[in-house]
Amino acid sequence: MSTTLTIKNMVCPRCISAVNQIVNGLKLKVKDIRLGAVELDEDVLDAKTMIELDQMLSESGFERIDGKKSQLLERIKTLVIQTIHYENHFQLTINWSDFLSERLAHDYHYLSTLFSSVMGITLEQYIIKQKIEKVKEYLHYDQLAIKEIAFKLGYSSVAHLSAQFKKVTGMPPSAFKKGNSSVDRQSLDGIQ
Numbered sequence: 516m517s518t519t520l521t522i523k524n525m526v527c528p529r530c531i532s533a534v535n536q537i538v539n540g541l542k543l544k545v546k547d548i549r550l551g552a553v554e555l556d557e558d559v560l561d562a563k564t565m566i567e568l569d570q571m572l573s574e575s576g577f578e579r580i581d582g583k584k585s586q587l588l589e590r591i592k593t594l595v596i597q598t599i600h601y602e603n604h605f606q607l608t609i610n611w612s613d614f615l616s617e618r619l620a621h622d623y624h625y626l627s628t629l630f631s632s633v634m635g636i637t638l639e640q641y642i643i644k645q646k647i648e649k650v651k652e653y654l655h656y657d658q659l660a661i662k663e664i665a666f667k668l669g670y671s672s673v674a675h676l677s678a679q680f681k682k683v684t685g686m687p688p689s690a691f692k693k694g695n696s697s698v699d700r701q702s703l704d705g706i707q
Contacts, residue, residue, distance in 0.1 A: 516558035517546050520568075521586040523578040525551050526596050530577070537571045550601075551593030587619065588633055591626060592641070594618055599645045599668070600652075609669060611642055647683045650676065654692040661688050 525534055527550075535548050541564060544556035560568070569579055580586050594615065612623040615638075619626060630638040646668050653664045662673050670676040680688045 518555045518557055518559065520553045520555065521580040521589050522551055522553060522572065523580050523589055524576055526593070526600075528601070533575050534572070534577060537568070537575065537577075540571070541568060543568075550597050551589055584629060584633075587621070587626070588629060590619055591615065591630055591638070595642055595645055599642075599649050611639070643679055644683060647680055650680055650688065651684075651691065654688055657692070661692070664688075 522534055525531065531548055531550065534553060535545065538545055538548075538553055538555070543560070543564070545553065546556040547554040565579075572579055580589055598609070598614075612627075615626055616623045627638045630641065634641065636644075649668060650664055653659050653667075654661075659667065661676065665673045665676040668676070670679075677687055680686075680691070684691065
């Protein structure tokens with residue numbers, strides 16, 4: 516038997532390492548660890564261990580999540596972040612509604628309604644904001660031309676990317692790239 520814990524704010528490979536250190540420090544047997552989740556090779560954790568785990572996670576900026584809807588919400592956010600920011604095989608023509616429904620085994624309308632009711636923004640707006648953060652990263656490190664960024668992130672054109680970027684940040688990507696920006700990059704788990 517195993518236990519899967521859903522962990523909030525676990526959004527990057529470094530987070531996986533930090534959470535892994537925490538669970539290993541508590542001498543818990545880890546079966547698998549991935550963005551947003553830790554699968555333990557133990558059936559049930561005692562109350563004392565759960566309190567210690569929650570405290571150590573909290574001290575490191577993480578939180579264990581209980582409740583099916585809260586866990587599903589975190590799975591949505593983690594899947595969007597992982598797909599946009601860390602997947603090397605990001606599909607340029609991804610259909611987010613089909614993708615999320617398939618991966619999370621829920622109707623997209625249900626996922627979207629749950630997300631909006633809790634987060635205060637639509638799931639589509641959240642995806643756009645995550646994509647804009649990735650655009651900012653590419654521009655900040657001057658890794659790709661704007662045309663290449665648009666192609667890589669599945670935008671239909673540079674004009675479409677530029678319009679969304681300006682709508683979210685208040686400036687065109689070229690101004691951000693030149694460093695004339697008062698717009699800072701945001702942490703991935705802080706995007707709302």
